[in-house]
Amino acid sequence: MSDLNTAMVEKYRSNFLKEVEANVEEGDWVKMCMQCGVCSGSCPLGNAWEHPPQEIFMMIRAGKRDEVLSSSSMWMCTSCYNCIVRCPRELPITHIMHGLAHYAKRLGLSPKEQPTAKFAQLFWDNLSKDGRVNELKLGLALYFMNGFGEGIKTSLKMKDIGLGMVKTKRMNVMEILGGHSVKDKSGFHAMLKKAAEIEEAKIQK
Amino acid sequence: MTDVIATNETILVVGGGISGMTAALEASETGKQVVLVEKNPTVGGRVSQLYKYFPKLCFPTCGMEINLKRSRQNNNLTVLTLAEVTAVSGKAGDYSVTVKMTPRFVNSNCTACGECGKAVEAEFSDEHNYEFMGAKRKGAYLPHNMAYPQRYVIDPRIIGTADADKAKAACKFDAVDLEQKEETIELKVGAIVYATGWRPYDANKIQPYGYDRIANVITSVEFERMADPNGPTGGKLVRPSDGKEAKNVAFIQCAGSRDRNHLKHCSRICCMASLKQTTYVQDAFGADANISVYYIDIRAIDRFEDFYKKVQAQDNVTFIKSKVANIVEDKDGNAVCRGVDTEGYTRYENPHDLVVLAIGMEPSVNFNNLGIDVVANEHGFLEPDEANGGIFAAGVASDALDVNRSVQSATAAALRAIQVVNRVGGTEA
Numbered sequence: 001m002s003d004l005n006t007a008m009v010e011k012y013r014s015n016f017l018k019e020v021e022a023n024v025e026e027g028d029w030v031k032m033c034m035q036c037g038v039c040s041g042s043c044p045l046g047n048a049w050e051h052p053p054q055e056i057f058m059m060i061r062a063g064k065r066d067e068v069l070s071s072s073s074m075w076m077c078t079s080c081y082n083c084i085v086r087c088p089r090e091l092p093i094t095h096i097m098h099g100l101a102h103y104a105k106r107l108g109l110s111p112k113e114q115p116t117a118k119f120a121q122l123f124w125d126n127l128s129k130d131g132r133v134n135e136l137k138l139g140l141a142l143y144f145m146n147g148f149g150e151g152i153k154t155s156l157k158m159k160d161i162g163l164g165m166v167k168t169k170r171m172n173v174m175e176i177l178g179g180h181s182v183k184d185k186s187g188f189h190a191m192l193k194k195a196a197e198i199e200e201a202k203i204q205k
Numbered sequence: 206m207t208d209v210i211a212t213n214e215t216i217l218v219v220g221g222g223i224s225g226m227t228a229a230l231e232a233s234e235t236g237k238q239v240v241l242v243e244k245n246p247t248v249g250g251r252v253s254q255l256y257k258y259f260p261k262l263c264f265p266t267c268g269m270e271i272n273l274k275r276s277r278q279n280n281n282l283t284v285l286t287l288a289e290v291t292a293v294s295g296k297a298g299d300y301s302v303t304v305k306m307t308p309r310f311v312n313s314n315c316t317a318c319g320e321c322g323k324a325v326e327a328e329f330s331d332e333h334n335y336e337f338m339g340a341k342r343k344g345a346y347l348p349h350n351m352a353y354p355q356r357y358v359i360d361p362r363i364i365g366t367a368d369a370d371k372a373k374a375a376c377k378f379d380a381v382d383l384e385q386k387e388e389t390i391e392l393k394v395g396a397i398v399y400a401t402g403w404r405p406y407d408a409n410k411i412q413p414y415g416y417d418r419i420a421n422v423i424t425s426v427e428f429e430r431m432a433d434p435n436g437p438t439g440g441k442l443v444r445p446s447d448g449k450e451a452k453n454v455a456f457i458q459c460a461g462s463r464d465r466n467h468l469k470h471c472s473r474i475c476c477m478a479s480l481k482q483t484t485y486v487q488d489a490f491g492a493d494a495n496i497s498v499y500y501i502d503i504r505a506i507d508r509f510e511d512f513y514k515k516v517q518a519q520d521n522v523t524f525i526k527s528k529v530a531n532i533v534e535d536k537d538g539n540a541v542c543r544g545v546d547t548e549g550y551t552r553y554e555n556p557h558d559l560v561v562l563a564i565g566m567e568p569s570v571n572f573n574n575l576g577i578d579v580v581a582n583e584h585g586f587l588e589p590d591e592a593n594g595g596i597f598a599a600g601v602a603s604d605a606l607d608v609n610r611s612v613q614s615a616t617a618a619a620l621r622a623i624q625v626v627n628r629v630g631g632t633e634a
Binding site: 034035036037038040041042046047051052054055085086088089090 | 413459463464465466467501526527528529530531543544545546547550552
């Protein structure tokens with residue numbers, strides 16, 4: 001449990017809907033849901049969700065804070081936008097799902113072994129280092145995401161594709177030694193720092 | 206030439222459906238001069254295309270007959286069919302209206318014997334049956350059994366062909382007049398009641414429901430024609446794809462209504478219409494019927510609650526609280542409804558013989574294009590606004606209403622129109 005989480009529990013007490021409205025991107029739309037269920041029915045990955053979006057909205061209103069924020073459901077969203085297109089009340093459902101995932105992550109409540117969350121972290125760590133995605137390192141990090149043994153197995157399975165990519169100059173093995181970066185790396189890091197400060201100030205408010 | 210005497214103490218009613226007829230009769234029975242203008246060959250409107258009314262499940266023909274009797278006993282009412290208002294100008298107590306009269310090619314000698322219809326060979330899509338399941342009518346036709354005036358119509362598309370001459374030759378009463386021409390008349394009126402009604406929302410726009418590509422997905426107005434013994438199937442409930450009996454029927458509520466992608470407003474009639482239509486399936490198949498109603502919430506208000514409770518109590522009717530996400534067709538031609546229900550959040554994929562979309566209603570006239578400034582709301586209905594002067598809405602021109610409320614609205618509109626012409630006549634301060 002993070003300090004921020006404790007602070008938020010203290011601040012909003014039992015009103016989780018208010019907390020979502022104030023802190024989650026597009027969260028003030030949640031109360032507009034009329035529970036028709038067209039979003040859940042339209043979701044191509046719906047079968048894989050523990051709680052479909054319509055249920056998540058109802059759980060928010062019912063104050064099921066822990067169940068919602070620790071749920072893997074919103075991490076399942078692939079941003080296909082089917083739900084937004086069909087929602088009779090034009091709720092930005094995709095954005096709310098991402099907003100909830102982001103908020104849960106910030107509070108340290110997101111599920112630990114969720115592949116999308118893990119990938120997002122790897123992607124961010126990779127990108128924020130040099131300002132460019134190092135595809136070779138990111139790919140390898142993905143292979144080894146679930147342990148050393150599985151990493152070796154996946155690498156061997158993919159080796160022909162990798163060699164093919166090297167041959168056709170789609171992949172440079174030298175990237176493993178640092179790789180390319182943006183021209184003004186310190187400027188890039190300053191920019192990220194400033195953005196983090198702005199966000200921090202917003203949360204404190 | 207059509208002789209219509211109208212003064213600025215005359216009330217014009219535009220549209221001869223249930224609302225227009227009511228407004229015209231109520232006003233004329235108080236002694237006011239009323240002209241009723243209907244663009245179709247017959248009055249009666251969409252109500253004449255219904256099989257039964259809710260909640261009493263009686264036949265609209267009955268009320269229609271009463272209204273026709275009232276109109277025949279009334280010397281103050283002039284009914285113009287095949288007449289359309291093309292321009293309006295002026296102000297309360299002093300309107301000028303242009304009416305385009307389309308020829309019927311049949312005069313008042315017609316006895317509706319039907320000989321011309323038998324003689325003519327050309328066939329056209331039958332508007333009365335919403336052109337459903339390829340419904341056809343002849344080039345010389347009576348729009349429906351209860352048509353008023355009870356006179357045949359010659360479709361202008363056969364004029365100049367051999368069929369027109371056949372129709373004329375077949376008539377024993379010299380009623381076919383192929384020389385009739387379109388004419389335009391000008392009317393002076395004091396007040397105007399718009400009773401222009403509605404049209405069903407275009408189901409093709411609700412793309413995930415596949416109305417345009419799945420034969421067994423139909424609209425509620427089409428189902429109404431299917432249940433009618435005078436309809437295209439002779440009253441048999443069948444699957445349009447293969448003609449087999451449709452015992453497993455699903456109704457989808459809010460098809461195009463309460464949806465910001467389609468019509469924002471609640472169309473109000475659809476819940477009760479679907480509940481009524483479940484009784485058609487019950488009547489046809491009894492215990493063999495298997496009925497599903499997919500809904501967001503059932504809006505059966507005040508006295509309709511009893512009707513809802515009765516339908517709910519039936520063992521073979523299932524209410525599923527869910528807006529269907531999409532419909533696909535399986536290899537047997539079934540329409541398969543997919544979605545997640547709100548009571549339990551379970552995923553379903555239910556095949557049905559027939560899916561009926563409870564289609565929404567939208568105003569049939571764009572009130573922003575009348576040629577005279579009137580106030581319409583964001584849904585396109587005419588507002589009761591003082592700026593509208595002597596122009597009033599009756600029935601569905603004013604809002605999405607059922608027949609009962611349309612008639613109330615029409616009576617109210619008649620009273621407002623009477624007040625305007627009374628002011629003109631000086632009988633009211």
